[in-house]
Amino acid sequence: MEYLLAHDLGTSGNKATLFSSEGKLIDSVTYPYPVHYSNGNWAEQDPEDWWRAVAETTRVLTEKVDRREIAAVSFSGQMMGCVCVDEAGEPLRKAIIWADMRAVEQQRKIGEQIPEWDFYRITGHRLSPSYGGQKLMWIREHEPEVYQKTYKALNAKDYIILKMTGNFVTEYTDASSTCLLDLDRLQWSDVLLEAMGIEREKMPQLHRSTDIAGYVTDQAAAVLGLLPGTPVVCGGGDGVCSAIGTGCIDEGVAHSSMGTSSWISITSREAIYDAKQRTFNWAHIVPGYVLPTGTMQSGGGAYGWYVDKFCAGERAEAGKRGVSVYTVLEEELEKSCPGSRGLLFLPYLMGERSPRWNPDARAGFLGIGMEHEQGDFLRAVQEGVAMNLNIILEVFRSCGKDLRTMTVVGGGAKSRCWQQILADVYGLPLEIPVLLDEAASMGAAVTAGVGAGVFEDFRAVDRFLEISRTVTPREENTRLYKRLMPVFEQAYRGMVPVYEGLKGFLEGK
Numbered sequence: 001m002e003y004l005l006a007h008d009l010g011t012s013g014n015k016a017t018l019f020s021s022e023g024k025l026i027d028s029v030t031y032p033y034p035v036h037y038s039n040g041n042w043a044e045q046d047p048e049d050w051w052r053a054v055a056e057t058t059r060v061l062t063e064k065v066d067r068r069e070i071a072a073v074s075f076s077g078q079m080m081g082c083v084c085v086d087e088a089g090e091p092l093r094k095a096i097i098w099a100d101m102r103a104v105e106q107q108r109k110i111g112e113q114i115p116e117w118d119f120y121r122i123t124g125h126r127l128s129p130s131y132g133g134q135k136l137m138w139i140r141e142h143e144p145e146v147y148q149k150t151y152k153a154l155n156a157k158d159y160i161i162l163k164m165t166g167n168f169v170t171e172y173t174d175a176s177s178t179c180l181l182d183l184d185r186l187q188w189s190d191v192l193l194e195a196m197g198i199e200r201e202k203m204p205q206l207h208r209s210t211d212i213a214g215y216v217t218d219q220a221a222a223v224l225g226l227l228p229g230t231p232v233v234c235g236g237g238d239g240v241c242s243a244i245g246t247g248c249i250d251e252g253v254a255h256s257s258m259g260t261s262s263w264i265s266i267t268s269r270e271a272i273y274d275a276k277q278r279t280f281n282w283a284h285i286v287p288g289y290v291l292p293t294g295t296m297q298s299g300g301g302a303y304g305w306y307v308d309k310f311c312a313g314e315r316a317e318a319g320k321r322g323v324s325v326y327t328v329l330e331e332e333l334e335k336s337c338p339g340s341r342g343l344l345f346l347p348y349l350m351g352e353r354s355p356r357w358n359p360d361a362r363a364g365f366l367g368i369g370m371e372h373e374q375g376d377f378l379r380a381v382q383e384g385v386a387m388n389l390n391i392i393l394e395v396f397r398s399c400g401k402d403l404r405t406m407t408v409v410g411g412g413a414k415s416r417c418w419q420q421i422l423a424d425v426y427g428l429p430l431e432i433p434v435l436l437d438e439a440a441s442m443g444a445a446v447t448a449g450v451g452a453g454v455f456e457d458f459r460a461v462d463r464f465l466e467i468s469r470t471v472t473p474r475e476e477n478t479r480l481y482k483r484l485m486p487v488f489e490q491a492y493r494g495m496v497p498v499y500e501g502l503k504g505f506l507e508g509k
Contacts, residue, residue, distance in 0.1 A: 004021065004072060005226075006019065007077075009050055011097065016029050021455075031054075031056050044095060050159065051163050058226060078097060081132055083095040084139060085153075098177075100135065107134055122191065125176075132155065132179070154170065161214070161234065164214070164217070165216065170207070171206070172207075181206075188200055211234050213234045216229060234447075239257070239265065240265075245444075246409055246465065249459070252402060253266070254393070255406065262296050264294055278391070296389060298348070304411075305349055330416060332374050333417040343372055346495065347385045361496075383481075387488045408430050428473065432468050442461070
């Protein structure tokens with residue numbers, strides 16, 4: 001028996017999983033670590049916290065099996081970060097992570113040198129302070145002593161690979177999150193490096209996700225409980241690994257994650273360049289493909305927010321009955337109906353990325369009447385998220401992508417009502433896996449298996465992916481949502497001047 005060890009380095013913690021080569025989940029363990037927030041929009045983490053999390057969880061999992069049978073280790077990791085390390089591999093400061101938005105001025109400076117459409121066409125991404133290259137540019141301008149000592153700028157999983165193997169590497173998916181990669185050529189872009197004032201030698205060596213980055217050193221083995229010489233496969237960014245873990249490896253298949261933020265991705269042989277730049281493109285783990293994607297800020301998070309703020313009564317009821325609060329909420333949702341009796345929810349609790357790209361957007365209910373009850377509000381939140389995601393889906397369809405099915409994972413996918421709403425809004429059958437929270441780890445494990453030669457190709461994901469149920473769209477509901485979508489769009493457009501007024505009010509202008 002061979003085993004594959006996968007680490008999913010997320011924002012709140014590392015989830016380590018151990019899979020057999022037959023696709024069975026042997027065990028998983030999570031190790032939390034903090035995010036350090038400051039200055040309004042700064043978000044940082046200590047890379048040593050990541051290493052401690054990986055070391056502790058690896059030791060726990062390696063006790064489950066014969067270490068000689070661990071064929072490879074690989075990773076899914078948070079993207080769009082910046083970890084500056086010196087030539088000895090030591091961090092020079094805390095890592096600036098994906099959620100950090102300090103590089104607004106750097107975004108502006110790039111826009112003065114490269115037209116926005118040219119930037120989008122080279123990188124696959126619109127100009128934003130979110131990406132790793134802009135963050136490294138900020139360090140160069142504000143912490144020149146750190147920048148001067150920086151030997152390589154890495155992402156989260158790249159740093160762990162360095163600790164395990166001693167090698168300074170990255171792969172195409174994480175490289176595409178720096179906005180320094182030419183997406184067509186899969187090379188560091190001289191145009192972008194020059195525009196951001198970053199030397200090419202500060203970027204790590206590029207690899208495919210399935211390449212073996214190196215082997216566990218004697219020093220790392222003593223910390224991790226692995227055998228020296230265990231292959232370490234590069235892996236990929238978390239969103240792209242999640243696509244692998246849902247079987248999104250061919251054209252015609254879509255993947256959606258209903259986590260705190262929510263997104264839709266498709267596998268495509270060519271990038272999708274939307275005229276309005278509503279969506280973006282990652283390099284794919286599967287060679288020869290890209291992953292067009294649209295990510296909204298608050299998907300599952302919007303529903304979680306409403307439950308936390310307004311469902312105390314349902315929590316009390318759940319406690320009395322000895323059931324989950326979500327069981328009670330499903331009963332409330334059943335009391336409503338498609339369209340939530342004319343109640344709309346705009347799901348912009350943290351501004352919005354795709355498809356709006358409006359940091360000033362705010363959430364709100366519209367159309368509230370005396371007839372509305374708790375189930376209507378709950379359903380309106382789910383429908384609002386679904387309709388917002390559907391705009392992303394329509395971008396892909398407008399480019400001629402004929403989608404056959406969609407696999408949905410994440411916490412939000414546990415709601416059967418939401419499953420049906422998504423199927424109805426999209427007009428697509430949804431496949432719901434048995435394991436809803438392990439897609440990224442599963443994708444990393446499959447990548448490890450392909451890289452180590454355990455699997456011939458990515459179709460091995462079929463061993464891992466077990467579908468619990470398929471949800472088919474109801475035609476009458478799909479027709480209803482098609483009528484409601486223009487109203488949803490009109491509601492957002494009508495609120496834009498209100499968002500601008502609220503921003504001025506909050507800033508005291």
